[in-house]
Amino acid sequence: MRDLLLRLFPHRHPTGLVEIGAPGRESPVIVTGNYTLTVRRMKRALRGRDVHLLVADSGGINVWCAAGGGHFTHHDVVSVIRTSGISDLVDHRRVMLPQLGATGIERRYVADKTGWDPHWGPAHLEDLPHVLDRAGRVPVADRKVRFGLRDRAEMITVWALPMALIGGGIGLAFGGPAQAAAVALTMVAITCAVFALVGRVPLSGPGRFVTLGVVASVAVGGAWVAMEAVTTTFSSRDAVLLGVAATATAGLLAVDLPGTTPWYPSAMAKDAFTVELLSESCTGAADCVTVCPRGVLRMNGVIRKVEIVDPDSCIQCGACIVQCPENALRFRRADGRVVEPETIRTTRLNLLGSRTIEVSH
Amino acid sequence: MSSYVLMKILESSPERYDRGIRMLNGGKVDAVYEAIADIAARPGGRVLDIGCGTGNVSIACAQRGAEVTGVDIDAGMLEVARSKPPPPIGSVEFVQAAAAELEDHFAPESFDSVVSCLALSEMSPDERSYALRAAHRLLRPDGRLVIADEVLPAGRFRRLAHRLARFPSVTITWLLTQTTTRAVPDPVELVMAAGYQHVEMAERFGRTLMMVSARRPPGPGGSNA
Numbered sequence A: 001m002r003d004l005l006l007r008l009f010p011h012r013h014p015t016g017l018v019e020i021g022a023p024g025r026e027s028p029v030i031v032t033g034n035y036t037l038t039v040r041r042m043k044r045a046l047r048g049r050d051v052h053l054l055v056a057d058s059g060g061i062n063v064w065c066a067a068g069g070g071h072f073t074h075h076d077v078v079s080v081i082r083t084s085g086i087s088d089l090v091d092h093r094r095v096m097l098p099q100l101g102a103t104g105i106e107r108r109y110v111a112d113k114t115g116w117d118p119h120w121g122p123a124h125l126e127d128l129p130h131v132l133d134r135a136g137r138v139p140v141a142d143r144k145v146r147f148g149l150r151d152r153a154e155m156i157t158v159w160a161l162p163m164a165l166i167g168g169g170i171g172l173a174f175g176g177p178a179q180a181a182a183v184a185l186t187m188v189a190i191t192c193a194v195f196a197l198v199g200r201v202p203l204s205g206p207g208r209f210v211t212l213g214v215v216a217s218v219a220v221g222g223a224w225v226a227m228e229a230v231t232t233t234f235s236s237r238d239a240v241l242l243g244v245a246a247t248a249t250a251g252l253l254a255v256d257l258p259g260t261t262p263w264y265p266s267a268m269a270k271d272a273f274t275v276e277l278l279s280e281s282c283t284g285a286a287d288c289v290t291v292c293p294r295g296v297l298r299m300n301g302v303i304r305k306v307e308i309v310d311p312d313s314c315i316q317c318g319a320c321i322v323q324c325p326e327n328a329l330r331f332r333r334a335d336g337r338v339v340e341p342e343t344i345r346t347t348r349l350n351l352l353g354s355r356t357i358e359v360s361h
Numbered sequence B: 001m002s003s004y005v006l007m008k009i010l011e012s013s014p015e016r017y018d019r020g021i022r023m024l025n026g027g028k029v030d031a032v033y034e035a036i037a038d039i040a041a042r043p044g045g046r047v048l049d050i051g052c053g054t055g056n057v058s059i060a061c062a063q064r065g066a067e068v069t070g071v072d073i074d075a076g077m078l079e080v081a082r083s084k085p086p087p088p089i090g091s092v093e094f095v096q097a098a099a100a101e102l103e104d105h106f107a108p109e110s111f112d113s114v115v116s117c118l119a120l121s122e123m124s125p126d127e128r129s130y131a132l133r134a135a136h137r138l139l140r141p142d143g144r145l146v147i148a149d150e151v152l153p154a155g156r157f158r159r160l161a162h163r164l165a166r167f168p169s170v171t172i173t174w175l176l177t178q179t180t181t182r183a184v185p186d187p188v189e190l191v192m193a194a195g196y197q198h199v200e201m202a203e204r205f206g207r208t209l210m211m212v213s214a215r216r217p218p219g220p221g222g223s224n225a
């Protein structure tokens, strides 16, 4: 419950060094943001280990949103490395950065300014023990974002309550308590179904209308049967009410459902970008491969260059472009215009998921 | 990418900062900006503004003819600062950097004054003392430091009373503008520990805002190790 409340609101954990267990001079150093929930989960995931945890200022927001929105950058990481005094506490200079921060944290900047050797950790902090057991090497599977049961459940709680309230209100206004309950339940059912389906059936692009239509019809059908069972007379007004509620729920969810998941680019972003690789510039540094959360890129060991293997999974986060030392990656807009890497590095996502905020460099 | 929509709506908002900070302090904050500039800025003087945010102090200093560099870690804040009309005299320039990165950008002894308003309270204690020591090295000998920040009243009971009294205005301001401020435990102590001399509480604004002025010791190579 406490975790759920923390999940709903940004909440700042004090920044600086947090010791987990009894870390010594060889213990790993891991950077994370100061979203209180993240720090709590980190401690839980690393229970029984000895780790120097550096909590950097991400404005009390989770790493992914903070980096995408310009609140968590290499400046915050440099700051915590320098001011925490960690250099005096360990004999090595390896520091693990959160992979989902790669849209905002330029790894090479951190290396230049601090003399430390930063490398990317796994996408999900639950995989940290596993990665630490492999001396910090992240298996390919651990780089991909998941939208797990827990995340789904959380998104359902975030969306279902307002939906139920709206539905209940409409039901009360146009019918009675029975109608209110039926409409609220229909809306909740649709919400649950939709978040259960994310990543399994098309929920972005034109396909999402078909999916949402099917889900809404099933929910209305269910509610209909339920109402027939409790109320003896089922009026045509009730049917209209249910239909309107279902359409409204599907509509509300469709507005930016993709954007609330780590699976699709936000539907509100105006431009559709395609990631493009200039093979002649690629030197096989493969930084991009270690930050892509969707497994779009792969290192081809034979030609010693990176390849785009799964372009359809790209969520246009830009992490690969931000990290490439050779500027070999970039976006192309639907209208054919190129978005240069420097533009990606110096603009951040705004509320609607478009890149508008200019960042100086 | 706009995952967790709610969080994005609730996160801090640079565009609303100027309005929020005035709501919190009932307009007092403008007097603070002017007071800082009065002692820190003079025509041609070089001023560094740490955590300049939307540039209010930087601009007040430039209006007195100073050449000001405002530094802030937040790109959104700087974007608002840059969008303000430049003052008729003096000059302002804004740089994105953390307080711990000042010495990557500026040479030792390159400023006549260093100012910081409501920014040290946003930093961790480590960052605060790191920044003040760096500022010491960036100041010319006998150069001046002026900081203004929120302080908590002394004593547990008074502190609680203070928090309760402010709770309504803090809540409303946060709901409307997602702006809030924090407090520095003991600014005078903090500045002295960083090696400054002539540390004095220059002025108080109401019960919770205080301005501290100090100097880097005269003589070249004044060290604060």
Ligand SMILES: C[S@@+](CC[C@H](N)C(=O)[O-])C[C@H]1O[C@@H](n2cnc3c(N)ncnc32)[C@H](O)[C@@H]1O
Residues within 6 Å of the ligand: A079, B021, B050, B051, B052, B053, B054, B055, B056, B057, B071, B072, B073, B074, B077, B097, B098, B099, B100, B116, B117, B118, B119, B122, B123, B127, B181
């Ligand atoms: C409350 S605002 C004050 C802005 C301005 N000085 C004023 O008085 O209106 C605090 C500012 O400090 C900045 N800040 C916080 N931590 C910082 C850090 N470590 N380095 C640089 N700036 C920082 C924030 O980005 C924010 O803009």
Ligand code: SF4
Residues within 6 Å of the ligand: A275, A291, A292, A293, A294, A295, A296, A297, A313, A314, A315, A316, A317, A318, A319, A320, A321
């Ligand atoms: S390929 Fe697409 S999803 Fe992968 S890092 Fe690049 S922009 Fe993000």
